[in-house]
Amino acid sequence: MKYLDEYRDHRIARALAAEIVQSTTRPWVLMEICGGQTHTIMRYGIDELLPREIELVHGPGCPVCVTPLETVDKAIALAMRREVTLVSYGDMLRVPGSRSDLFRAKALGADVRIAYSPIDAVKIAAANPDRKVVFLAIGFETTAPANAMAAWQARYKGISNFSMLVSHVLVPPAIRALMVSQTNRVQGFIAPGHVCTVMGCKEYEDLVRDFRVPIVVGGFEPVDILEAVLMLICQLEARQLGAGEARLENQYVRSVSYQGNLPAQQLVEEVFEIADQKWRGIGSIPRSGLRLRQEYAAFDANRVFDLGEITVDEPADCISAQVLQGLKKPPDCPAFGIRCTPENPLGAPMVSTEGACAAYYHYRRHTAAS
Amino acid sequence: MSAKTIVEKNFDFSCPAPLPAKDTILLGHGSGGKLSAELIRDIFLPAFQNPVLARLDDQAIVNVNGQRLAITTDSFVVKPLFFPGGDIGSLAVHGSVNDLAMGGATPLFLSAAFIIEEGFSIDELRRVVNSLRRAAAEAGVQVVTGDTKVVEKGKGDGLFINTTGIGLVPEGVDLSADRARPGDKVLLSGSIGDHGIAILAQREGLEFETQIQSDSAALHTLVADMLGVTSNVTPDMRCMRDPTRGGVSSTLNEIAERSRVGIELDESSLPIHEQVRGACELLGLDPLYVANEGKLIAIVAPEAADAVLQAMRRHPLGAEAQIIGSVKKENPGLVTMRTPFGTTRIVDMLAGDQLPRIC
Amino acid sequence: MCLAIPGKILDIQELGEMRVARVQFGGIVRQVSMDFVPEAGLGDYVMVHVGFAISRVDAFEAERTYKLLEEMGALEAELPPAEP
Numbered sequence: 001m002k003y004l005d006e007y008r009d010h011r012i013a014r015a016l017a018a019e020i021v022q023s024t025t026r027p028w029v030l031m032e033i034c035g036g037q038t039h040t041i042m043r044y045g046i047d048e049l050l051p052r053e054i055e056l057v058h059g060p061g062c063p064v065c066v067t068p069l070e071t072v073d074k075a076i077a078l079a080m081r082r083e084v085t086l087v088s089y090g091d092m093l094r095v096p097g098s099r100s101d102l103f104r105a106k107a108l109g110a111d112v113r114i115a116y117s118p119i120d121a122v123k124i125a126a127a128n129p130d131r132k133v134v135f136l137a138i139g140f141e142t143t144a145p146a147n148a149m150a151a152w153q154a155r156y157k158g159i160s161n162f163s164m165l166v167s168h169v170l171v172p173p174a175i176r177a178l179m180v181s182q183t184n185r186v187q188g189f190i191a192p193g194h195v196c197t198v199m200g201c202k203e204y205e206d207l208v209r210d211f212r213v214p215i216v217v218g219g220f221e222p223v224d225i226l227e228a229v230l231m232l233i234c235q236l237e238a239r240q241l242g243a244g245e246a247r248l249e250n251q252y253v254r255s256v257s258y259q260g261n262l263p264a265q266q267l268v269e270e271v272f273e274i275a276d277q278k279w280r281g282i283g284s285i286p287r288s289g290l291r292l293r294q295e296y297a298a299f300d301a302n303r304v305f306d307l308g309e310i311t312v313d314e315p316a317d318c319i320s321a322q323v324l325q326g327l328k329k330p331p332d333c334p335a336f337g338i339r340c341t342p343e344n345p346l347g348a349p350m351v352s353t354e355g356a357c358a359a360y361y362h363y364r365r366h367t368a369a370s
Numbered sequence: 371m372s373a374k375t376i377v378e379k380n381f382d383f384s385c386p387a388p389l390p391a392k393d394t395i396l397l398g399h400g401s402g403g404k405l406s407a408e409l410i411r412d413i414f415l416p417a418f419q420n421p422v423l424a425r426l427d428d429q430a431i432v433n434v435n436g437q438r439l440a441i442t443t444d445s446f447v448v449k450p451l452f453f454p455g456g457d458i459g460s461l462a463v464h465g466s467v468n469d470l471a472m473g474g475a476t477p478l479f480l481s482a483a484f485i486i487e488e489g490f491s492i493d494e495l496r497r498v499v500n501s502l503r504r505a506a507a508e509a510g511v512q513v514v515t516g517d518t519k520v521v522e523k524g525k526g527d528g529l530f531i532n533t534t535g536i537g538l539v540p541e542g543v544d545l546s547a548d549r550a551r552p553g554d555k556v557l558l559s560g561s562i563g564d565h566g567i568a569i570l571a572q573r574e575g576l577e578f579e580t581q582i583q584s585d586s587a588a589l590h591t592l593v594a595d596m597l598g599v600t601s602n603v604t605p606d607m608r609c610m611r612d613p614t615r616g617g618v619s620s621t622l623n624e625i626a627e628r629s630r631v632g633i634e635l636d637e638s639s640l641p642i643h644e645q646v647r648g649a650c651e652l653l654g655l656d657p658l659y660v661a662n663e664g665k666l667i668a669i670v671a672p673e674a675a676d677a678v679l680q681a682m683r684r685h686p687l688g689a690e691a692q693i694i695g696s697v698k699k700e701n702p703g704l705v706t707m708r709t710p711f712g713t714t715r716i717v718d719m720l721a722g723d724q725l726p727r728i729c
Numbered sequence: 730m731c732l733a734i735p736g737k738i739l740d741i742q743e744l745g746e747m748r749v750a751r752v753q754f755g756g757i758v759r760q761v762s763m764d765f766v767p768e769a770g771l772g773d774y775v776m777v778h779v780g781f782a783i784s785r786v787d788a789f790e791a792e793r794t795y796k797l798l799e800e801m802g803a804l805e806a807e808l809p810p811a812e813p
Contacts, residue, residue: 002774003774003786004734009798012801013711146781156746194731194783222711255733255786261784264765582757644756651754
C-alpha cells in the first residue's frame, strides 16, 4: 500500500536506528504523545532498536483512555433507556465506567451499535425516526471535524432525533499542563501527526517557545517514529554542545502543513467551542476540551436528556494518572497483568488498544521492565 | 541489547475494582478467545470430567470396538446468513467436516439440526438447505439425521444450525494439540482473514466495492494429501487445527498452552490478500485475530516440513501454503512474532471480540 | 490515536451539497467524504480518518524526503550486520 509500506521498510528502519545510536551520547527522555504512535512502537518493538540511553515515555494521547468516567457512565445510562440507540466508535465499547461498560449494557439488552464513521450514526437516526439516536462523540482534534460534520448535517437536514454526547479533548493544553508539572522529566516530544494534519503546527511552535523544548511532528509508521526520534536527538545533542535553540520540526511532511486543514478547522469552529474538560486519570484542565455551541443545543445529548450531575472517583489500584503523564510505565503498576488485565481492566489505558497498559500487555509483557 | 528476563503469565481473574463479578454471558464469550476459554474451564470441563473432553481438541476421538471414531459438534449462528463465498448452510457442513479432518478423520456422516425463528422465509430456508446439500455432496458426506425446532418470533435471530459429524480415524494418525515439540515447524495452508472480513464487510454495511469472499471450504482432502506424503505419519504430523473464531492467534495460543511450548512466527511469511490487508488497515484490525473457514494450521516435525508443504501446494486449497514459524522451548505458552525489523512482540490471545478502532 | 491511512482517489462526485470520492486502500475501495480536502482530485492520495479525507498527501514532499531515507537504507544494507 502506497505511502504506508515504504514507511515500514526495515532497511531504512535499521539505518535510522543506527544513526540514532551513533548520535546519542547521553540519556534522554522523550515522549510520543499519540496512542497510535505508542501502538506502533510496541507492535514493531521500536524501543528495542533504540539505544538504552533513550527512554520513551508514553503520553496521554489516547482519547479513549482520557474520556472521563462520568461520560462513560452517562453513555451507559443513555444506552439503557428503551428509546435510545447508542452509537459509538468501537474503541469505547470495553472502556470501564464506574460499574459497567457499553458491552455489558449491550448484553443486558441496550441498543448499542458500532460506527466506523460519525455519518453512520446520522444515517441510523434518519432511518429510525422513532428512536432517539445518541452518538458518543469522542476524540482529539483529528476526529473533531468529522464529529462536527455529523452535528452540522443533522442540523441542516433537521434530523431531530439525533444528538451527540461530546467528549473532545485538545492536545496542547494537556502538554502544557504536563510541562508545568513539578514531576515532568520529558525533554523532547513527538507531536501527534494526525492532530497536526487538522490543526497545523502553530500551537506546537508556541509550546516550543514557551518551554524551550524540542518538538517534532511525527507520523505513525515505524520509519516515521524513528525519523522523528532522530530529529529530536540531533536537536538535543546539538543544544548540549551549545549550538542552537529548541525548535519545531515537521517529520510528517507528506500529511502535515504549517497551517493545517483550514476547511476542517472552520467547521470545528462553527460547531464547537472551547471548554474546560476533565481528563480521566489527570483531572480538569482549563480550556482543554470542546463542547457544542448554543446553536447546536438541540443536538447536545447533555442538554436534550436529563442526565443529572454524575461525579465519580477513580479506583485506588489504578495508576493510570501517572502512566498517562509518563511518570510510570505500565509494568511499574502493581496491578498490571495481575488484577488489571484487558479482560478485567481497572482503568482505561488497559482497555483501549491504544492505551499504554494494553499495548504493553498485548505486545511486550514477556520482557520485564528494566 | 539489554538482557531479557521472562515474566510468568500469572492471571487472577478476580477483580476487586469497580466492575461487578461476571454473572452474565457476554458476546465475547463466543468469540473463541480468553473469555470462551474461561467459560469452558469454569463451567463445562468441571461438569463433564473425562479424559477425552479434557484434551479440548477440535474433535473427540473415541475407541469403539477397536475402531477409532471421531465425533464433533458445531453450531452456526453467523450473521448475515448469506455472504460472498458461502452461507450458513455451506458453513455448517465445512465447519464440522473440518473439525473431523483436523483429527485426521475421514468424514462420513453428518446430522443437521435447525432452530428456525417463526416468520423466517421458506424460500430462504430452501436456499440454505440446498447449499448445505451441495456442500455435503462435494465433501462426500451424507446428512443422515436431523431435527427441526421453531421458536417464537424474536427469540431466534432467523436461523441457527447445529451439525454433528462422525468419521473414522486411520491407523497411525495421532493429531493433538499437546504434541508440539521445540523444533517443529508451523505450516499455514493459505491467506488469513478472508472469512471474517467478508462477514464484517457485509454485516456492518462497510460497502467495500471489491467483494471479499469467504474462504469457507472442506479441508479433508487437503489433510489426506498431507498425511499421505509421509510414511512416518505418527511421529511427523503432530497437530492440525483450523483457525476459525479468534483467528490464527487463538489457535496457536491454544497449541502453545496445551503443549507447553513457545511458538515464534515470522511476520513477513504470513500470507494476506491485499483486500483483506486494506480492510484491516482501514478498520485498525489485526488479521491474526480474524476468522478463517477454509484454512488449516499444521505442526509438523522439521524433517517432514518441506515435503508436507509441497503436498499442500499441489492441492487447490493449499496453493498459497507457507511455513510461518516454528515451535520453541522459550516462553512456553506464549506465541511471539518476529517483525521484519528483527524485533519481537507477543501475539496475544484475544479477550473478546476484536473491535474496529479509530485510534 | 487517530488512525488515518492513505488511499488513492478513483473518482469524485457531488452528492447534493457534499463531495464524495471512491478511494482505494490496498485491495479495497470505500466511499470517503471529501468535504475537508476540496483541492484533491483524481489520482491524488488522501489520508482518511473515520470516513473523511483530512489531508492530501503531498507527493512532492514525500518523494523528496523519502529519497534521503532510501539512500540511508541502501547504505546500511551494504554494511555488515550490526551486533545485537
